[in-house]
Amino acid sequence: MKIPVRKFDAVVVGAGGAGMRASLQLSEAGLSVAVLSKVFPTRSHTVAAQGGIGASLGNMSEDNWLWHMYDTIKGSDWLGDQDAIEYMCRMAPQVVFELEHFGMPFDRNADGTIYQRPFGGHSANFGEKSVQRACSAADRTGHALVHTLYQRNVRARTQFFVEWMALDLVRDAEGDVLGVVAMEMETGEVAILQAKATMFATGGAGRIFAASTNAFINTGDGLGMAARAGIPLQDMEFWQFHPTGVAGAGVLITEGVRGEGGILLNCDGERFMERYAPNLKDLASRDVVSRSMDQEIKEGRGCGPNKDYVLLKLDHLGPEVILKRLPSIREIALKFANVDCVREPIPVVPTIHYQMGGIPTNIHGQVVAPKQGDHKAVVNGLYAVGECACVSVHGANRLGTNSLLDLIVFGRAAGNFIVEQNLQRRSHKPLPAGAADAPLARLARLDGAASGEAVAEVASDLRKTMQAHCGVFRNQQLLTEGVAEVLALEARVGAIAIKDRSRTFNTARVEALELENLIETAKATVISAEARRESRGAQARSDYPVRDDANWLKHTLWYRDGNRLDYKPVNLQPVSVESFPPKARTY
Amino acid sequence: MKFRIYRYDPEKDDRPYVQDYDVALDPHDRMLLDALIRVKAVDDTLSFRRSCREGVCGSDAMNINGKNGLACVTNLNELKEPVELRPLPGLPVIRDLIVDMSQFFMQYHSIKPYLVNDSPAPEKERLQSPEDREELDGLYECILCACCSTACPSFWWNPDKFVGPAGLLAAYRFIADSRDQALGERLDNLEDPYRLFRCHTIMNCVDVCPKGLNPTQAIGKIKDIMVKRVV
Numbered sequence: 001m002k003i004p005v006r007k008f009d010a011v012v013v014g015a016g017g018a019g020m021r022a023s024l025q026l027s028e029a030g031l032s033v034a035v036l037s038k039v040f041p042t043r044s045h046t047v048a049a050q051g052g053i054g055a056s057l058g059n060m061s062e063d064n065w066l067w068h069m070y071d072t073i074k075g076s077d078w079l080g081d082q083d084a085i086e087y088m089c090r091m092a093p094q095v096v097f098e099l100e101h102f103g104m105p106f107d108r109n110a111d112g113t114i115y116q117r118p119f120g121g122h123s124a125n126f127g128e129k130s131v132q133r134a135c136s137a138a139d140r141t142g143h144a145l146v147h148t149l150y151q152r153n154v155r156a157r158t159q160f161f162v163e164w165m166a167l168d169l170v171r172d173a174e175g176d177v178l179g180v181v182a183m184e185m186e187t188g189e190v191a192i193l194q195a196k197a198t199m200f201a202t203g204g205a206g207r208i209f210a211a212s213t214n215a216f217i218n219t220g221d222g223l224g225m226a227a228r229a230g231i232p233l234q235d236m237e238f239w240q241f242h243p244t245g246v247a248g249a250g251v252l253i254t255e256g257v258r259g260e261g262g263i264l265l266n267c268d269g270e271r272f273m274e275r276y277a278p279n280l281k282d283l284a285s286r287d288v289v290s291r292s293m294d295q296e297i298k299e300g301r302g303c304g305p306n307k308d309y310v311l312l313k314l315d316h317l318g319p320e321v322i323l324k325r326l327p328s329i330r331e332i333a334l335k336f337a338n339v340d341c342v343r344e345p346i347p348v349v350p351t352i353h354y355q356m357g358g359i360p361t362n363i364h365g366q367v368v369a370p371k372q373g374d375h376k377a378v379v380n381g382l383y384a385v386g387e388c389a390c391v392s393v394h395g396a397n398r399l400g401t402n403s404l405l406d407l408i409v410f411g412r413a414a415g416n417f418i419v420e421q422n423l424q425r426r427s428h429k430p431l432p433a434g435a436a437d438a439p440l441a442r443l444a445r446l447d448g449a450a451s452g453e454a455v456a457e458v459a460s461d462l463r464k465t466m467q468a469h470c471g472v473f474r475n476q477q478l479l480t481e482g483v484a485e486v487l488a489l490e491a492r493v494g495a496i497a498i499k500d501r502s503r504t505f506n507t508a509r510v511e512a513l514e515l516e517n518l519i520e521t522a523k524a525t526v527i528s529a530e531a532r533r534e535s536r537g538a539q540a541r542s543d544y545p546v547r548d549d550a551n552w553l554k555h556t557l558w559y560r561d562g563n564r565l566d567y568k569p570v571n572l573q574p575v576s577v578e579s580f581p582p583k584a585r586t587y
Numbered sequence: 588m589k590f591r592i593y594r595y596d597p598e599k600d601d602r603p604y605v606q607d608y609d610v611a612l613d614p615h616d617r618m619l620l621d622a623l624i625r626v627k628a629v630d631d632t633l634s635f636r637r638s639c640r641e642g643v644c645g646s647d648a649m650n651i652n653g654k655n656g657l658a659c660v661t662n663l664n665e666l667k668e669p670v671e672l673r674p675l676p677g678l679p680v681i682r683d684l685i686v687d688m689s690q691f692f693m694q695y696h697s698i699k700p701y702l703v704n705d706s707p708a709p710e711k712e713r714l715q716s717p718e719d720r721e722e723l724d725g726l727y728e729c730i731l732c733a734c735c736s737t738a739c740p741s742f743w744w745n746p747d748k749f750v751g752p753a754g755l756l757a758a759y760r761f762i763a764d765s766r767d768q769a770l771g772e773r774l775d776n777l778e779d780p781y782r783l784f785r786c787h788t789i790m791n792c793v794d795v796c797p798k799g800l801n802p803t804q805a806i807g808k809i810k811d812i813m814v815k816r817v818v
Binding site: 039508 | 596597598599615617624627628630631632634635636637638639640641642643644645646660662681682683685688692696699700701702704708710711712713714715716717719720723727728730731761764766767
């Protein structure tokens, strides 16, 4: 079958914070760039980020990028690569100032500088006390950021392919990536977008879990495409539970609430975080707070008729602070929890929020996969940035505000690196024969399937399975069963059917294709988690409660082919400063 | 719960029709979007956009019992049955509840929706007082859902010439920004019988905005500045 081929210097898949920060560099440098997005760019999930973007501006009190670096390493439970973390924290002030220059409407201090609020795990002087490092635009920082980046891309005349879904990578016999096969949702037409540089900025896959703060579009499309192309996924066992999702609804309540002074209470009205983290209390790292909440609920100190949530109290901040700094939180609490947080506490539970793992990259955004013993070998032509990538700055647990920072620092770095490659002077490598065969076969199977299970049913079972077997606390039995159940679900995914036969905006088909990406992410997660017999960051195992640096201070790599696992060392060596060696992690 | 939903698939339907659905809801279903997902589980051919499910991405704007709104933040308790769902009015329908928003975004792009400041950037942030920053409140929060513009009769009649409430709100967001240096050009860009002045303060935009914003007020402020410039 002959399908159209369109040629660009660079193709970026995904138009959230990372994709649009990268495309801005590319467009402004004069490259021909196509940015594909399943949704209009400002609807990308970055828009839902609330609390802030971390940078040691020192606008509120003394701060230092080295302290930020230390907090990030400690937050990562030493699984983060220290060269990448150093780069991110050093670059943070500059990239935030750039966003301000682009027009981002940050909140301000009386002296006109950017307002910064406290956030979990951020400290001054290597853990001594909390520091105000989160640069914020009320509780809509992600919205302000993604709109600003879209606006700046409009100015740079970036070419967006809105409501296009990438289906698979094109890789030639030498393993080089030459673009993507993609589908225009409005017409159902399939095309090859050929590129000298292909970048994934497809976000996370939080929709593999039943209770998630994530948008419906977060289905791990980049992960699925990478896995099918033979590229390993790194550290996929590490999923962050955000301490404060609205109980029952899953909608996010920013850590900025606790940053501004909100506290967590159990059914006795006790501020229980004082017991678990005497120093930073409610502003300890997210994994620590989520586990503490889970523990409280498990020990019968949860609130409500079923004792299955805790309370987030913020009424003592007063209406003025709430309306000025946390206006959307009030709106969300009113709409999704039926409470006015100016007067009453919000019922909250730990809720899946962020994927620390992803497609392995170096600090230029180049995708790396082991080759003949070299674990830093580059996959030519392929880049990944943002939540879909694992560089790795978040290690086993991400600090709040470091996700927006990751998007901007590495989106920009990858954009700059591609610009330096002088792609305009190079010609496109020839496409291999049958470049689009695999995705076309998947589409044909879907369109031809006369009967089979409904997508919604299989997807729902997958989410329930992941929720039950890969939760806050894990153990061998749960994980072993989880692996078996997910593998059984994989067979069901292979036999799904849709009734919608239209080519025009066929959302049933899109959801079926998304499910094929979700299952890859789920397999990577549960298989990696089953194998890792220690507790580190977000992977908490009741049967192996202690971090085991002797055996497990290493990154997991999962390959789709045979569900094979491999490991590679963590880089404990920063570029210009001394290493922060692993030590006990208390808050 | 009973629904009457506008259906149209250009590949098989000569004209749009209304389809009735009666679906069983789960006790946890709170919002209209939850119910729509139940409908889609029964009939996967029903097409609509959705993403964040918390009212911040702007994907699932539609006409709900005659009024534009976001399905994800419309509580089912507030809805009279059967719930009548139609695509946003005034824009071409692609399929079912999905409209072609090109014209809406073209108008948004036409106001140059980005900060213009040609002075050399300082090493740190450009300073802005909290008072100047407050001028942007009620403006920058727009989610581009198009509820307002597609509720506006002036936009219905002249979607190619009238910028519409969302675009004008964005125009004022940059006019009001103490860091922006393009006031003159921005006003010139709107100095026309249609682009700005087709607003007849009907205020449907204010009535439907799911974020509680007030485009009419922003438009009034642009008109004031325009008048002062002439005087």
